[in-house]
Amino acid sequence: MARTAIPGRLTWQQATVVETRFDTPQVKSIALTVPGWSGHRAGQHVDVRLTAPDGYQAERSYSIASAPEDGYVVLSVERLDDGEVSPFLVDELRTGDELELRGPVGGYFVWDEPLGGPLFLVAGGSGLAPLRAMMRHHRATRSEVPVRALCSARSLEALLYREELMELAACDPFDISITLTRVQPSAWRGYRRRIDSDLLAEVAWPPADRSLTYICGPTAFVETAAAGLVGLGHDPARIRTERFGGTGVQP
Amino acid sequence: MAVTRGFQGRRSTAESSQLPPGQYLTRDFPVLSAGPTPYTPLESWDFTVRGAVDTPVTWSWEEFRSLPAESFTVDIHCVTKWSKLDTSWRGVSVDALLGAASPRAEYVTAFCDGGYTTNLPVADLRGGQAWVVFEYDGNPLPPVHGGPARLLVPHLYFWKSAKWVRGLEIRADDEPGFWEMYGYHNYGDPWREQRYQGD
The missing domain is CATH 2.40.30.10 (Translation factors)
Incomplete structure (x- = not known):
């Protein structure tokens, strides 16, 4: 270290x-x-x-x-x-x-090129903020590290940086998944539920790829995501978490 | 000191006088951890005092739980600015754990499941100032808050109260722990607002 x-x-x-x-x-x-x-x-x-x-x-x-x-x-x-x-x-x-x-x-929940990847970024609600900094940094430095991101929000209106996420999703190294847990637009093609083990298994890198994972959100969200990934075989040492709020609602 | 236009703030209650500088009162119990919560089964849990000691000692969970325990109520202060008053815990005094091993040096690295470490002077763990706790508010300490057992050193910022603690290594040199290496203060006294290096 x-x-x-x-x-x-x-x-x-x-x-x-x-x-x-x-x-x-x-x-x-x-x-x-x-x-x-x-x-x-x-x-x-x-x-x-x-x-x-x-x-x-x-x-x-x-x-x-x-x-x-x-x-x-x-x-x-x-x-x-x-x-x-x-x-x-x-x-x-x-x-x-x-x-x-x-x-x-803070020097642990950070990402830059030398830390490599592939990256898996998991955001609950406004937990997207520091992960957005990482994605913007990734683009600004023209990194070729492949990125998968999973963003959970209660509704499309509650999703931060919507247009920016759409732009990122169109870029080659980015694969962005969104789950709307409460309310979805009628033609919504993304996920429609709170994160769980099956959803993580579909969206995350296979454990053998040894992805570097950053999870940020309310405590319950981070616990579910981190425990789910460990359960799927991801190395806990490659999962970095940041939590906010106390008993706050899960996005 | 520059006044922020329009900010009045909420000068709260008498309780605010119990808060160290820069802290605010919270009623819930926020969780901060750098990685996933480890879930160590009690049958493979043990607690060790090792390093510069006369007698290295390891207790199984059962042995640890048969040590004399005490209940106490303290205030806790997290470097991320929240404080929580009158929190109730039950645990084993670190005096008893150190007493069994007889340290021969002045510094401690607490080590934990998940790889977390934090460093403290031995003196800060003595004299009824520190415990290894296994109950919070009358219930077994939940894993998310550091269960089955965490270090509790309430007179320092809460990152020193290492979750999922598995032992104390006594050292002659003061080796910075996890957050201490990432720019947080080496000692972490909330009343002197020692949040970051150089404070």
Whole structure:
């Protein structure tokens, strides 16, 4: 396991919102410029800090949804209705606003070319954000590592980066499968159920291919996907996971 | 300190005063793991104290469970910013485990099913500050939270409380563990907000 040195202390940096866009009714992507940003690896996250007029502060961690090559740091934030920070970021924050960032953080749930493949990316709901960073990085670097991705969402409206996924699906090294677990358009030709062992067996690489797998989503989703792949014979050491939320609903 | 336009925040309750800097309170129990959850059958589970010790010791599950156990309630603080107050556990004090082996050096690498490791000073595992726990909230510790047994060192960030722990290796040198190698702080004191290297 290679040692990844982060030189010096990670300091808080001022970031400015350059664009916001609703990806779904619940998720907004926020593009930020960060002067002097040191760059990041696809899959890393940042800490965000907000400060109220009386000095009160709140911090949260968010995955970076953009590739290192993108120029902006993009965070895709899901509105948690009882949340303190996410409703502000989704509903209040607008172009020109400033907030503080610290990062990038994390060196394990990352992918770049030297890590190879074939890649299997499994996303539940807004867990697609760091995997989208990996796919964008893959394209930006013209990697030839073959990629299979499985994205689970409750409905087409709840699927992040829809157009981008369609574009990727048309590219040669990408094979993208989508399952809509609650509501499907009438002519839907993708999967229509929560992930299970059979679905994983159809979509994943055969275990003999020794794929490198990244799974991100709510805990129950990640548990199902990771345990399912191990059950199919995939090497647990080749499966990297990132989970968010507590007892949240399964997409 | 730059004010964020429009942000008021939710200055919550009296409980907030119990939170280390930068943490927020959660009522559920988030799960963070770097890989799949291992499922080790109890008959092949054991716990070992080895390395720079007078007497390496290994306990089977049955032997481990026959050691004196204690119930206790502590607050836990995850480096990803959530804290959970008044969590109830039952487990064996690490004092008892170290006492049986007699360490001859100052550092520990906790090792786990699934390959996870974390490093701590021996001193932080002594003096009633650390346990190997097998019950959470009155029930067997679920695999997703580190069952059958996890290390619990509540005065440090929760990544030091290694899930699926299988033993402690006593070492003369302080070898960084899994997250410590990926840029997280070597010690991880939440009250000094030692999240990342250099903090």
